[in-house]
Amino acid sequence: MPVFFKKNFLFVFLIFISYNLHSEQRNNPQTDFKKIIALKDTGNIYQEMLNDKSDDLMENHPSEDIYNNIWTSERLNPYKVPIDSLPDSIHVNLSHFHIPVPGAVTSEFGPRRYRFHYGIDLRLNVGDSVLAAFSGKVRIIDYEGHGYGHYVVIRHDNGLETVYAHLSKVLVNLNQRVKSGELIALGGNTGRSTGPHLHFETRYIGNAINPATIINFITGKVITENYLITKKKTFYYQTEVKAVQLAKYYKVRQGDNLGSIASRNGTSVKNLCRLNGIKQKTLIRPGQRLRVR
Ligand SMILES: [Zn+2]
Incomplete structure (x- = not known):
């Protein structure tokens, strides 16, 4: 050849x-x-956001860019975007805010005994008006008997999502557009709730932000109209969440004492006292729960 x-x-x-x-x-x-x-992979959204240098990204309906067309009423946090993968700083336009209910804060955002409280509780009477915090679109209307009760989730044009829980009546429809200050529901005491209140959450791509860092609940106004989300400051509570997740509890039985509980759970009396804010001489009673880890 x-x-x-x-x-x-x-x-x-x-x-x-x-x-x-x-x-x-x-x-x-x-x-x-x-x-x-791969296109639907939410983890990539932030890289795209970072690469997008257009100035209007944060001003005109950024939620469409931020959420990359992910719109589902299935779950509160379908995004599963780890905080570590968020950009270092994100501006959120908080103008045109309306306080959902004027009531006082009855429970703060933060660790609770057995879990983490991802929102803030506001006092109200059953039947009181609950208003949308910003303009947006209703993403979830659902009922959780052992949790939120009747609740609504709204995705706002500014990129935040808000949760309104323990409602007695929902007055909006799924996918309905709402304006800031619009009546969306009546307050109540449904779900895991020990008295009428609104459980209110503010989230960014599924990640909770302490509403008290956004809103002054005494004046009923936002702290600043140009809110800056930063990984370190905004999500300061991550170590507290981990501590709650690692925590283990023990139900005291007849005949137990701190020494026996400590050895049964592989810890020390000193540690038990520290974890539960008690002293070595503190009397413990059967049925009481003690944190052992
Ligand atoms: Zn709550």
Whole structure:
């Protein structure tokens, strides 16, 4: 075989192989499916956001950019975006805020005995008006008997999402657009609630932000109209969440004492006292729960 023919043959052969590889990729539904998944991967949104230097990103309906068309009423946090993957700082436009209910704060955001309280509780009477904090669109209307009771989640144009829980009656429809200050529900005492109140949460892509860092609940106004979310400051509570998750409790039985509880749970009396804010001489009674870790 002449040399030039050999070369050409090799060339044609390579083109043939290359074409087949590409056409296989094009026609393989699994590859296409993976591509779709990759597009929907929320973890990539933030890289895109960072790369997008357009100035109007934060001003005109940024929620569409931020949430990358993910719109589902299935879960409160379908995004599962770890705080670590958020940009270092994000501006949120808090103008046109309206306080959801004028009541006093009855429980703060932060660790509770067995869990973490991701919102703030505001006093109200059953049947009181609950108003939308900002303009936006109703994403979730649901009922959780052992949790939120009747609740509503709104995605706001400024990129935040807010949760309104323990409601007695919901007055909006799913996917309905609402204006800031619009009546969305009546306050109540449904779900895991020991008295009428509004459980109110503010979230950014699923991650809770302490509402008290956004809103002054005494004046009923936002602290600043140009709110800056920073990983360190805004999500300061992450270590507290981890502590709550690691915590383990023990129900005191007849005949127990701090020494026996400590050895049964692989800890020391000193540690038990520290975790529970008690002294070595403090009397413990059966049925009482003590934190052992
Ligand atoms: Zn609450």
